[in-house]
Amino acid sequence: MARVRQRARGAMAPVACVQAVQAAATLPYKQGMQRERELMDTLFQSAQARAMQYCFFSQRAAGKWSMPSGASWENSKPRPVHRAAVVGLGTMGRGIAVSLVRAGIPVVAVEMDAKQLEVARQAVTAILKRGVQKAGQEPPLELLRFSVDLRDVREADLIIEAVFEDMGLKERVFKELSSVCQPDALLCTNTSGLDVDRLAAATRRPELVVGMHFFAPAHVMKLLEVIYGPRSSPAAVATAMQLGKRLGKVSVAVGNCPGFVGNRMLKPYMEQAGFLLEEGATPEQVDRALEEFGFPMGAFRMSDLAGLDVGWRGRKGLGLTGPGVTAGELPLKRRGRRYSPLADLLCEQGRFGQKTGRGWYLYDGPGGRAAKPDPWVLRFLEEYRSRHGLQARPVSQQEALERCLYSLINEGFRILEDGIAAGPQDIDAIYVFGYGWPAHRGGPMFHAAAVGLSVILERLEHYHRAHLDIPQLQPSPLLRRLVASGSPPLQKWREVIRSVRSQL
Numbered sequence: 063m064a065r066v067r068q069r070a071r072g073a074m075a076p077v078a079c080v081q082a083v084q085a086a087a088t089l090p091y092k093q094g095m096q097r098e099r100e101l102m103d104t105l106f107q108s109a110q111a112r113a114m115q116y117c118f119f120s121q122r123a124a125g126k127w128s129m130p131s132g133a134s135w136e137n138s139k140p141r142p143v144h145r146a147a148v149v150g151l152g153t154m155g156r157g158i159a160v161s162l163v164r165a166g167i168p169v170v171a172v173e174m175d176a177k178q179l180e181v182a183r184q185a186v187t188a189i190l191k192r193g194v195q196k197a198g199q200e201p202p203l204e205l206l207r208f209s210v211d212l213r214d215v216r217e218a219d220l221i222i223e224a225v226f227e228d229m230g231l232k233e234r235v236f237k238e239l240s241s242v243c244q245p246d247a248l249l250c251t252n253t254s255g256l257d258v259d260r261l262a263a264a265t266r267r268p269e270l271v272v273g274m275h276f277f278a279p280a281h282v283m284k285l286l287e288v289i290y291g292p293r294s295s296p297a298a299v300a301t302a303m304q305l306g307k308r309l310g311k312v313s314v315a316v317g318n319c320p321g322f323v324g325n326r327m328l329k330p331y332m333e334q335a336g337f338l339l340e341e342g343a344t345p346e347q348v349d350r351a352l353e354e355f356g357f358p359m360g361a362f363r364m365s366d367l368a369g370l371d372v373g374w375r376g377r378k379g380l381g382l383t384g385p386g387v388t389a390g391e392l393p394l395k396r397r398g399r400r401y402s403p404l405a406d407l408l409c410e411q412g413r414f415g416q417k418t419g420r421g422w423y424l425y426d427g428p429g430g431r432a433a434k435p436d437p438w439v440l441r442f443l444e445e446y447r448s449r450h451g452l453q454a455r456p457v458s459q460q461e462a463l464e465r466c467l468y469s470l471i472n473e474g475f476r477i478l479e480d481g482i483a484a485g486p487q488d489i490d491a492i493y494v495f496g497y498g499w500p501a502h503r504g505g506p507m508f509h510a511a512a513v514g515l516s517v518i519l520e521r522l523e524h525y526h527r528a529h530l531d532i533p534q535l536q537p538s539p540l541l542r543r544l545v546a547s548g549s550p551p552l553q554k555w556r557e558v559i560r561s562v563r564s565q566l
């Protein structure tokens with residue numbers, strides 16, 4: 063039922079707002095769908111406006127943002143985007159190019175690797191052809207140009223960078239982009255969690271740099287996280303937000319911190335999933351628990367879709383893994399915290415997920431989608447446990463679900479305390495539209511309120527007592543304060559959050 067409902071919603075409401083989803087969740091199915099359609103545009107727009115106002119004013123109040131010289135609130139309107147460019151045509155760049163072309167925007171797609179460019183050309187063309195088959199129209203291929211030369215971005219007024227998740231590489235690309243593109247072109251990064259401010263500093267126009275974070279598959283998932291760096295101008299953020307709307311996405315403005323909102327919450331969720339494997343679970347068991355809850359893909363199937371190498375590059379960049387890191391250190395801890403190197407070990411075997419035909423699961427070949435349990439992974443887990451003296455125990459479905467979901471929700475409270483998201487609804491929108499959180503459960507913060515904040519607090523305390531080396535399971539101060547104030551409804555959390563100083 064949940065899947066049917068989610069699918070129907072996707073088809074009937076290309077742009078929906080999470081408040082409507084939540085309202086719909088409390089109504090009978092048919093009425094809910096109708097209400098969602100009625101509300102979607104107005105609510106979507108007001109949610110955008112609220113998020114932006116909140117972001118700018120609290121950022122300015124905290125003294126972290128000042129109007130760039132020559133700019134004013136009057137010229138902070140979104141700018142039209144006539145031509146765009148995408149740099150890096152891997153998993154994400156291809157889907158982003160498709161989204162832009164489908165919105166009627168001419169695109170120059172740049173890739174440094176000629177072989178990869180050919181693969182990307184075929185993939186993008188196939189998606190576009192498939193998409194128009196049903197409508198009986200011609201695919202808009204004339205809007206798309208491919209190139210291996212970065213200088214070809216010079217006519218674009220908005221550029222989206224989607225190269226490997228490597229700060230040094232991205233800084234070099236941003237530096238080069240800022241010297242070859244038009245002086246007023248917007249430079250956007252699709253980084254999944256790197257510091258947008260550092261990238262802005264690599265350019266001559268930090269006020270024109272913003273994060274535009276798409277979600278895999280980028281031409282399918284409805285979410286766009288717009289990350290305003292401390293120096294991003296209102297016009298730049300407004301342009302990215304409006305472009306998101308033109309692409310049929312739900313744009314949510316968020317602050318700049320490692321992982322932003324979505325991936326910052328995904329981190330403890332993925333970590334719990336990895337720890338559960340160490341303790342005796344299999345990828346299929348953990349995924350089954352999450353899929354029965356309503357996710358279209360469990361943590362491991364989703365990780366195979368996104369590409370295990372993306373997170374691996376990120377962890378190497380942070381010095382958590384890579385040559386020289388494991389030597390002399392306990393394998394199960396990093397910097398005093400529990401750390402599971404299982405995903406790193408898979409990557410060392412070249413198992414990057416769907417793209418290499420092997421990851422947590424086995425696929426028909428590179429690019430395959432049907433995930434089959436892989437006996438190799440089960441043997442690998444058994445060997446790993448015995449190497450480290452870990453005793454496998456039965457992990458219940460309830461434990462798998464609670465540890466993954468409640469650690470994610472706990473990080474959501476920390477994000478609210480840090481002022482990185484404008485409110486709980488913004489977090490819910492991010493999870494419903496970006497990660498396939500079951501819409502009928504309203505999003506993680508809505509779910510926390512529905513389950514009962516005191517229950518979440520009690521379960522986190524229970525799991526933290528059992529795993530003192532996992533600080534992410536320690537209940538956040540905001541959760542404690544909300545419970546102490548009588549667990550007010552979601553709409554009133556702001557009154558408790560307000561007492562926290564904004565970090566924006």
Ligand SMILES: CCCCCCCC(=O)CC(=O)SCCNC(=O)CCNC(=O)[C@H](O)C(C)(C)COP(=O)(O)OP(=O)(O)OC[C@H]1O[C@@H](n2cnc3c(N)ncnc32)[C@H](O)[C@@H]1OP(=O)(O)O
Pocket residue numbers: 069189192193253254276277278279281282283325328332358359364365367368369372373416431496497498
């Ligand atoms: C993980 C830790 C590391 C972090 C790394 C960075 C990550 C980030 O920064 C943030 C992220 O993106 S995380 C990933 C977020 N995405 C998700 O959670 C996707 C969850 N899955 C879904 O929503 C549906 O299964 C899905 C929509 C995929 C498919 O749903 P259905 O089964 O209902 O789909 P269909 O109706 O058959 O197809 C709809 C379109 O989706 C394409 N598709 C289906 N399965 C796919 C797959 N396995 N891989 C790629 N594309 C896929 C399908 O082709 C169709 O597209 P078009 O044919 O072009 O219309």
Ligand SMILES: NC(=O)C1=CN([C@@H]2O[C@H](COP(=O)(O)OP(=O)(O)OC[C@H]3O[C@@H](n4cnc5c(N)ncnc54)[C@H](O)[C@@H]3O)[C@@H](O)[C@H]2O)C=CC1
Pocket residue numbers: 149150151152153154155172173174175178223224225226227228231235252253254255275276277278367368369372
């Ligand atoms: N895979 C995912 O689910 C998501 C990834 N991201 C982010 O998007 C970015 C790209 O990720 P993926 O597409 O997964 O990576 P990928 O590895 O599939 O593709 C990266 C592409 O960039 C190309 N490239 C590298 N250096 C280049 C340069 N100097 N000029 C032009 N092209 C260059 C590579 O040849 C490759 O084709 C990363 O920052 C990642 O964190 C964001 C959201 C989701």
